[in-house]
Amino acid sequence: MYVDPASAPARKPVTVPDLRTMKAEGRKIVMLTAYDSSFAAQLERAGIDVALVGDSLGMVVQGHRTTLPVTLDHMVYHTAAVARGLSATLLIADLPFMSDRDTAHALEAGARLVGEAGAAAVKIEGAAPHILDAIGALVDRSIPVCAHLGLTPQSVHRFGGFKIQGRAQEAADRMLAEALAVQAAGADLLVLEGVPTALGERITKALQIPVIGIGAGPHCDGQVLVIHDMLGVTPGKRPKFSKDFLAGRDSVAAAIAAYAEDVRSGAFPAPEHCFN
Ligand code: KIV
Numbered sequence: 589m590y591v592d593p594a595s596a597p598a599r600k601p602v603t604v605p606d607l608r609t610m611k612a613e614g615r616k617i618v619m620l621t622a623y624d625s626s627f628a629a630q631l632e633r634a635g636i637d638v639a640l641v642g643d644s645l646g647m648v649v650q651g652h653r654t655t656l657p658v659t660l661d662h663m664v665y666h667t668a669a670v671a672r673g674l675s676a677t678l679l680i681a682d683l684p685f686m687s688d689r690d691t692a693h694a695l696e697a698g699a700r701l702v703g704e705a706g707a708a709a710v711k712i713e714g715a716a717p718h719i720l721d722a723i724g725a726l727v728d729r730s731i732p733v734c735a736h737l738g739l740t741p742q743s744v745h746r747f748g749g750f751k752i753q754g755r756a757q758e759a760a761d762r763m764l765a766e767a768l769a770v771q772a773a774g775a776d777l778l779v780l781e782g783v784p785t786a787l788g789e790r791i792t793k794a795l796q797i798p799v800i801g802i803g804a805g806p807h808c809d810g811q812v813l814v815i816h817d818m819l820g821v822t823p824g825k826r827p828k829f830s831k832d833f834l835a836g837r838d839s840v841a842a843a844i845a846a847y848a849e850d851v852r853s854g855a856f857p858a859p860e861h862c863f864n
Contacts, residue, residue, distance in 0.1 A: 598676075599676040602638065602677060604709055604732045604777075607678075607777055608776070608777075608797065611798040611809045616851050617637050617800060617809055617851075618638070618811065618847070619636070619637065619640055619680075619800050619810055620636050620640070620815055621639070621813070622640070623645045623666045624666065624670065627670075627815060628670040628672070628673025630841055630844055631677055631844065632675060632677050634841065634848055635676075638679075638680060639670055639677050639680070640711065641663065641666050641667045641681040641682060641707070643655040643663065643685070643741070645666055646662075648814060648815075648817075655742060655744075658682075658685065659684060660700060660701075663681055663682060663697075664701060664704055665705075667679070671705060671706030671707070681705065681711070684697075685742045688719060691722045694722035694725065694726060698710045698731040709732035709734055709776065710732075710733060710734070711734040711779060712733060713737075713741075713743070714737070715735070724774050727774035727776075732776040734775065734778065735777070736780075736781065737766055737767055737778060738753045738780050738783040738803075738804065739782025740781065741781075752782045752784070752803070752863050753782055753783055760784075763787065763791065764787075764791055768795070777800060778795065780801050780804040781802045782802070782829070782863070783805075784805070785804070787804075789805060792808050792809060793807075802829060803828070803861070805863075806862065811857065813830055813831075817830035818833045818844075818847055819834045820832035820834050828860070828863075829861050831856060831857075831858075
């Protein structure tokens with residue numbers, strides 16, 4: 589059923605600078621993925637702060653085993669669809685695999701996702717030198733950037749699977765250095781995925797920019813989940829860091845509202861969703 593976002597109560601649009609204010613004020617940021625206009629409208633009605641068009645769409649929408657087959661055209665198509673369902677919720681879109689292989693390609697991808705599809709910011713994985721250059725170049729051209737560290741899915745083959753990152757002291761120290769580097773390069777926020785709770789807390793405290801966790805513990809400035817995981821419709825086993833918010837509730841709207849409430853109150857993630 590189509591839900592007209594115009595029927596939702598008016599809400600002040602969430603901006604990129606608002607997210608830093610929310611961190612400073614200790615207000616948790618609620619982020620959730622969306623891939624189409626109908627679900628985007630559900631996020632809008634629930635007052636979700638940030639919608640992420642993740643390249644996770646390759647897995648949960650297209651049925652691939654990894655995010656690697658997702659192309660820039662796919663991302664532009666889904667981002668434009670999500671943009672049509674939103675009004676106040678901030679929209680961030682992923683730079684897909686290899687669209688950030690050099691600064692020129694990253695700028696081209698950012699221009700399409702923001703200029704053509706309607707995102708307000710783009711997300712980019714890693715902290716390699718060419719990624720730091722791309723972050724600086726995007727920000728210089730007024731495209732805000734969300735960095736992404738930890739279990740970055742585009743590096744699945746290098747990691748040897750979807751494995752928790754930063755468990756060893758040396759790896760944790762390196763990830764903190766990378767987080768400081770993406771911040772220094774100009775990133776406006778950071779998604780931190782699949783790391784021990786203690787490292788999530790350490791990085792969140794060390795950064796001025798907001799840190800949004802997914803499997804990174806309760807101390808992050810906000811949380812993000814893949815919507816299919818939190819509605820319990822992802823085929824196979826639900827990831828440990830997620831929770832089925834539809835279980836025991838009678839609608840998608842109620843599930844999304846419960847997720848937002850639990851993130852804002854700090855009830856989610858609970859210890860069973862976290863890693864040591
Ligand atoms: O692609 C995606 O949905 C993501 C989130 C899991 C953070 O990157």
